[in-house]
Amino acid sequence: MNVSEFLWKRLQEWGLRRAYGYPGDGAGGIDVALQREVDAGNVEYVQVRHEEMAAFMATAHAKFTGQVGLCFATSGPGAIHLLNGLYDAKLDHVGVVAIMGQQARTAIGTNYQQEVDLQSLCKDVACEYIVTVTEPSQMRHALDRAVRIARDRRAPTVVIVPNDLQGLPYADPPMAHGSTHTGIGTTIGSKVPEDTGLRAAAEILNSGRKVAILAGAGALEATDQLLQIAEILGAGIAKALLGKAAVPDELPFVTGSIGLLGTKPSWDLMKECDTFLMVGSSFPYSEFLPKPGHARGVQIDINSANLSLRYPMEVNLQGDSAATLRALIPLLHHNSDRSWRARIEREVAQWWKVLEARAMTSARPLNPQRVFWELSPRLPENAIITADSGSVANWYARDLKMRRGMKASLSGGLASLGAGTPYAMAGKMAYPERTVIACMGDGAMQMNGLNVMITISKYWKQWSNPRLIVLVLNNQDLNQVTWEERIQLGRGKTESTQSIPDFPYHRYAELLGLKGIYVDDPAHVATAWEEALSADRPVILEARTDPNVPPLPPHITLQQARAFLSALPTEPERASVILGSAREMLASLLPAGKS
Structure with a gap:
């Protein structure tokens, strides 16, 4: 195999079988190798009209499937066009791998046509991982690290491939000093916080009489657990915009979206609660959250950087939303006082009437x-x-x-x-x-x-x-x-x-x-x-x-x-x-x- 053929084979081994992109001579060898995989039925290629669309589509693919998205573009303007969609992936915390062509290694540094310093261009959007491949055997660890980091850190990564490298014969790294041998092995990490943290969170939630839950994109796979906890605690659930599909709107205690685009029941829920549970969200507009000190707070997020970022939480639990909530449920006590829940349901029912009247x-x-x-x-x-x-x-x-x-x-x-x-x-x-x-x-x-x-x-x-x-x-x-x-x-x-x-x-x-x-x-x-x-x-x-x-x-x-x-x-x-x-x-x- 040449380097480009190996690239597509390795990405398939990682499970990446749909690519969004647009061709160009800076990625010519990659284009040719892709055609062989498309003809063999191994890769589905979606030809966009503009590279920005390729990056947006890769980001949406990651959001809707939970898998890593894949996009590619040629050097210079093609790579530049990817940036907006890659920033979408970065700011919404989803994994996308971008393959970028580049001018020949022998031309880099000569102000060659379409020569752009892609490392500098992408160092912010792909701050988790960006690499330029300069030697054929480097391609293996470049791809392995790009996909693993994109998946596990939920971030965009970039692999830059000069066009004079793309057609060279590929060889695995030698068993020698200065070489590294990466693999595709499964990542198994801890998804549930320690018991001490769970018990501290449960103590706060059990003591609350007016519990409000805010669900974000990180809670999309935790629907059953959110509903069960809301039922135990007699809580209402508001949703950040990216968490719109986290729980059904037909339930009477779901107050809908929050923020400038949100609902009055969500506003009232946050302003009048005494206990605040935030799950899988980095919702940015703190003026729509409880006033600091007015509610005790518990937050759950897979990314520790999001914890206690928007509200001064008393207990922060780093972990997967569904797994953490599942571990928390046995520690919670049923709240027999349903007056808070009844009030929420009355306000939600009235709100739907308001929306209908506005629409008509x-x-x-x-x-x-x-x-x-x-x-x-x-x-x-x-x-x-x-x-x-x-x-x-x-x-x-x-x-x-x-x-x-x-x-x-x-x-x-x-x-x-x-x-x-x-x-x-x-x-x-x-x-x-x-x-x-x-x-x-x-x-x-x-x-x-x-x-x-x-x-x-x-x-x-x-x-x-x-x-x-x-x-x-x-x-x-x-x-x-x-x-x-x-x-x-x-x-x-x-x-x-x-x-x-x-x-x-x-x-x-x-x-x-x-x-x-x-x-x-x-x-x-x-x-x-x-x-x-x-x-x-x-x-x-x-x-x-x-x-x-x-x-x-x-x-x-x-x-x-x-x-x-x-x-x-x-x-x-x-x-x-x-x-x-x-x-x-x-x-x-x-x-x-x-x-």
Whole structure:
């Protein structure tokens, strides 16, 4: 084998059999070797239109499957394009291996075409491991360490391969001084904290009368344990955005998302609890957590760097969420006082009425909340839902009721615009039998979504279930930032930066041989979803929505109210903004009435 052929064989031995990438002469030998593995049916290659999409897809693959994601690119601009998606992996703590081509070793240091110092370029995003392979026998330990570190430390790693090395004969390292011999052996680590820590945590939780649980992405595989502990302690469960699928929203004590995109019951849960259990989350916005000193705290996280980071916890348990909770359960006592739980359930029931009332308020032409409210009861079993950054994330976070078996994710820590469609593509490649729905704003769709639709059109016929629906909220506004200008800066919409061009998204779908659906009438939203969900091919569902329906936070501060009022004199769409805000506020106050 040559070096490139060994690369693909070794990655297969590690279980990495799907690669997202784009070719180039800096990775030419790697491309040629990949073709042989694709022809033999050993590796599935997904050709993207832009390397950033490859890295996003590898990150989503890791999130949805729990496996290490794999992407590759050529030297120079190709490698640079990977960075945004790799930072998404870093900030959301998932393992991704990136293979990067490089110019010939003999040319490095000569300011050669497409020569970029990739070690320096990637030293932050791949701080856990980055290596340039300069000798054939080095490839074995470079790949072994890259995959193991990506998997065990949940981080992106980078292997750089100069193009004049890629075709050289591969040989295992010699048995000689200066050589090392790595392997693929299984990593077995401790996933449960010591008994002393578990008992200390149990003492705190048992003494609590008003227990609040916050579940994050690290708790996605701990659903049964979370529900059992909530039942024992009479607790409510709030969810960080990346933990949306951790527990079902149909349960009466699940308060939904937390934060600016969160719910009022989650706000009340955190502000009024006397005991706080945080599981698998590094939720960054401490103002939405209990006030320090008002609640005793216990935190569980596999990564010790996340412990006591957002709240001064009394006991910190480093371990796997499911395994640690499982060990904790026998030490907990049943809380017979159910008054706290009953209050939570009343507030949650009232909140769903508020959301329905908000969704049903009139708008010009469509209320975006109505689009999500009509989707929620129609979500297929085991659906995979992705969302992009922007105001669309508000409606995704609040209005969609997750059920058991569903998966959902977005770009969390990085909050990158344009991740929703590559996430959907990766979800579909990993689970072709499932229905996948991407929730997009028009800004994100114009940035990356139109690009990824070409990739979807290339691969959809190979899926056992062809249903992949891309919802686009077309409001011709970079809406989240527009509302941030109004609420945070006290300024009206800056049209030169915020207004974006109209585009016929549904017609673009038809141009690609896919299905396009357009809806601008609230009476037709439900039938539009039913048509999309029964289609025999991927769909772009374009909804013409009102940009001046406010994404109300769960708790409006005096400072936010003052900023909003200050923005009105400079607001070019003042009448529409006032009317839309008034309708939403009225619906919040009188959810049972008409607005």
